[in-house]
Amino acid sequence: MRNRFNYRATVVLRIQEVAPNSLGAELGLQAGTELLSVNGRPLEDFLDWEFLTADDAFLLHARLPGGDELEYDIERPEGLPLGVTLEPPRIRRCANHCDFCFVDGNPTGMRQALYIRDDDYRLSFRYGNFATLTNLKPWDEARIVEYRLSPLYVSVHATDPVVRRWLLRNPEAPEIVPQLRRFGDQGIRFHAQVVLIPGVNDGAQLERTLRDLYGLGPIVVSVSVVPVALTEFSKHRLVRSPRADECRAALAAVDQWATHAVAERGHPWCFGADDLYLLAEVPLPLAEWYGDFEQRENGVGAVRYLQTRIAAARAGLADWNGKKIAVTTGTAMAALMPQVVPGLAAATGADFEIVAVENSVFGPSVTTAGLLPGEAIVRALATRRDVDLALLPAESVNDDLRFIDDMEAHALAARLPMDVRFSYDFVDAL
Numbered sequence: 001m002r003n004r005f006n007y008r009a010t011v012v013l014r015i016q017e018v019a020p021n022s023l024g025a026e027l028g029l030q031a032g033t034e035l036l037s038v039n040g041r042p043l044e045d046f047l048d049w050e051f052l053t054a055d056d057a058f059l060l061h062a063r064l065p066g067g068d069e070l071e072y073d074i075e076r077p078e079g080l081p082l083g084v085t086l087e088p089p090r091i092r093r094c095a096n097h098c099d100f101c102f103v104d105g106n107p108t109g110m111r112q113a114l115y116i117r118d119d120d121y122r123l124s125f126r127y128g129n130f131a132t133l134t135n136l137k138p139w140d141e142a143r144i145v146e147y148r149l150s151p152l153y154v155s156v157h158a159t160d161p162v163v164r165r166w167l168l169r170n171p172e173a174p175e176i177v178p179q180l181r182r183f184g185d186q187g188i189r190f191h192a193q194v195v196l197i198p199g200v201n202d203g204a205q206l207e208r209t210l211r212d213l214y215g216l217g218p219i220v221v222s223v224s225v226v227p228v229a230l231t232e233f234s235k236h237r238l239v240r241s242p243r244a245d246e247c248r249a250a251l252a253a254v255d256q257w258a259t260h261a262v263a264e265r266g267h268p269w270c271f272g273a274d275d276l277y278l279l280a281e282v283p284l285p286l287a288e289w290y291g292d293f294e295q296r297e298n299g300v301g302a303v304r305y306l307q308t309r310i311a312a313a314r315a316g317l318a319d320w321n322g323k324k325i326a327v328t329t330g331t332a333m334a335a336l337m338p339q340v341v342p343g344l345a346a347a348t349g350a351d352f353e354i355v356a357v358e359n360s361v362f363g364p365s366v367t368t369a370g371l372l373p374g375e376a377i378v379r380a381l382a383t384r385r386d387v388d389l390a391l392l393p394a395e396s397v398n399d400d401l402r403f404i405d406d407m408e409a410h411a412l413a414a415r416l417p418m419d420v421r422f423s424y425d426f427v428d429a430l
Ligand code: SF4
Pocket: 094, 095, 096, 097, 098, 100, 101, 102, 103, 117, 118, 119, 132, 168
């Protein structure tokens, strides 16, 4: 019988590494082995591999690097991992052409990976990346439901199909509300975001979007409204950053739905990103407002989350009395740091200084810490012999410890006169 998986493009799933003394090594699996099927089901990617090998007994069909094809009848003690690391997945390319796309905002001459427009529901499930769901094939939809890939993080931007297609520059984009409902009816849940583009999806459109998403009930677990982030290289003819009054208007809509949700559902449901409050010059809500901080990776409640983490870890922090610590960050977070640093100083005894670093690659309008170039950090700290320790944002380097300008972390540390530590939340470094 031909099933839906027969329609998928053939993709080779290969082993990158096998841990020594692991079950995989015992079976003779090795780097370069192609994993062909499990229990007769062809494998496309890490999701198939993880879900289909979740049982303690399964039949694996593989091709060794020498070309031999073998079947392994695997039975393993409960919970024992195979010890197999897969080659990185081929990222799903985006089908959209948003005017505000961060890829268009890159200067030329950067590493190739930064020019890839990814829009990948698998990374949405695994890492909380936002996806638009505009490039899903029928077998992707089937897989999302079969593997229960929930919650997913979805970029909605607008629920009016005309406005959304215009924003995404994709006339083929499916209508998002019926799409979410279809998934929701099969048990999939979503965290949604609206990137706020003044004059396009704010005002009445934002009202409609929040109303439509609220109307989906438990299918949409949370919604964030995030101001668009543009660089010097973005398409400024076509899109601009929101002004303070526009951010305040968006926050008023957020507040209205959040108040409604608290009364009806007991939690706010709808949140403004920290940046939106900053641009609106409005104080952030208290930590309790954010509940489980479900969208903190999206800059929603990040400051309050830090404060909460510091307060909870206070007793376990080291004594840094008499030391000077530089908190190195982008200009957006630097503006919010005065709300965090006094708690840190009280907990550690150190003298903290916030070092706001301007982005020398993308221009000063890019204020996020995650995109800071190594060279700009070096320039800010190279002469600071009065500083004992510099804390750098951990999200500013990739898995290979390289900054956006390709500077390697150890090379950066070698050029600075103080100790350097990467940190997500201060608690991990102090
Ligand atoms: S959805 Fe838009 S912003 Fe995201 S990668 Fe695609 S074109 Fe760029």
